[in-house]
Amino acid sequence: MKIAFVGDVHGHVRHTLGALVLLQQRRGIRLDAAIQVGDLGAFPSVERMDAPSRRFAEDHPSERDFIRLLDPSPMLSRTVGRALRHVPPILFVSGNHEDFAWLAGLHEAAGAAVVPVDPTGAVRHVACGEVLTIAGQRIAFLGRIEEPGHMDLDPDAYERLLAVEPSTVDILVTHDGPFGICRTWRGDTAGSPKLSRLVEHLRPRLHVSGHYHHENGPRRYGPTRSYALSELVYPKTSRRADRANPEQRVGAGAIGLLDTGDHSFEYLHDPWLAEIHGDDFDLLACL
Ligand SMILES: [Fe+2]
Numbered sequence: 221m222k223i224a225f226v227g228d229v230h231g232h233v234r235h236t237l238g239a240l241v242l243l244q245q246r247r248g249i250r251l252d253a254a255i256q257v258g259d260l261g262a263f264p265s266v267e268r269m270d271a272p273s274r275r276f277a278e279d280h281p282s283e284r285d286f287i288r289l290l291d292p293s294p295m296l297s298r299t300v301g302r303a304l305r306h307v308p309p310i311l312f313v314s315g316n317h318e319d320f321a322w323l324a325g326l327h328e329a330a331g332a333a334v335v336p337v338d339p340t341g342a343v344r345h346v347a348c349g350e351v352l353t354i355a356g357q358r359i360a361f362l363g364r365i366e367e368p369g370h371m372d373l374d375p376d377a378y379e380r381l382l383a384v385e386p387s388t389v390d391i392l393v394t395h396d397g398p399f400g401i402c403r404t405w406r407g408d409t410a411g412s413p414k415l416s417r418l419v420e421h422l423r424p425r426l427h428v429s430g431h432y433h434h435e436n437g438p439r440r441y442g443p444t445r446s447y448a449l450s451e452l453v454y455p456k457t458s459r460r461a462d463r464a465n466p467e468q469r470v471g472a473g474a475i476g477l478l479d480t481g482d483h484s485f486e487y488l489h490d491p492w493l494a495e496i497h498g499d500d501f502d503l504l505a506c507l
Contacts, residue, residue: 221252221355227449227474231261231283240307252355257430258315258395314363349377365396366412435473469497
């Protein structure tokens with residue numbers, strides 16, 4: 221079976237669905253599941269966006285696509301419905317740019333660990349600390365980031381996963397990465413010591429994460445191969461010339477493809493990814 225993993229989306233939901241549709245078309249495969257590693261950009265309204273997300277959305281109109289999906293026009297609803305005839309719904313864990321209280325309220329109201337967040341059923345949120353069987357794989361989910369003084373992993377969810385029997389989980393999906401994954405722009409060591417401990421405890425075959433907005437992996441931790449995914453659509457301007465993305469194209473390294481048969485994992489670098497682009501991406505055109 222095949223599972224696609226998607227890096228930080230930051231609202232670009234139509235780009236995400238387009239990338240999954242083209243992945244199936246161009247590779248001649250069928251996806252059994254699609255999992256997004258957080259920073260989907262799940263805010264119920266522009267007013268509820270955090271300050272950086274609102275600022276980015278001003279210059280990047282398609283970062284509001286997630287909000288459009290919550291109250292879709294008849295056209296958007298039909299288009300997303302058609303896409304979902306081809307690709308599986310997207311399961312996502314929290315990043316550090318979501319409306320946590322809103323998402324928690326959805327779980328509370330439904331009394332469920334996995335909840336649809338939009339009327340089309342395109343995206344479903346997975347609560348932190350859950351272990352689900354998806355496409356034959358036992359997959360553990362832990363969102364948010366460890367950043368002292370700013371945010372932390374959900375302590376109960378973290379403890380729950382530390383109580384899971386080692387080597388009984390095939391895949392760990394997190395938003396943050398293990399400690400030492402890279403350096404911050406200030407030169408500090410980035411990554412979560414708590415996640416390092418969790419990876420060492422669970423000993424999954426595969427760990428997939430996001431947050432740092434660049435491809436990073438495979439890194440090895442005992443029996444675990446760990447891959448960090450890039451951001452799906454880089455911003456229009458960047459301090460780094462190679463990252464400027466004025467046409468809002470889907471980039472390389474933001475999607476990973478797992479074949480559960482031999483557990484091979486590859487970063488997608490296919491040139492057709494760049495065909496998915498624009499401030500108003502026409503999802504219907506690729507269906
Ligand atoms: Fe992000």
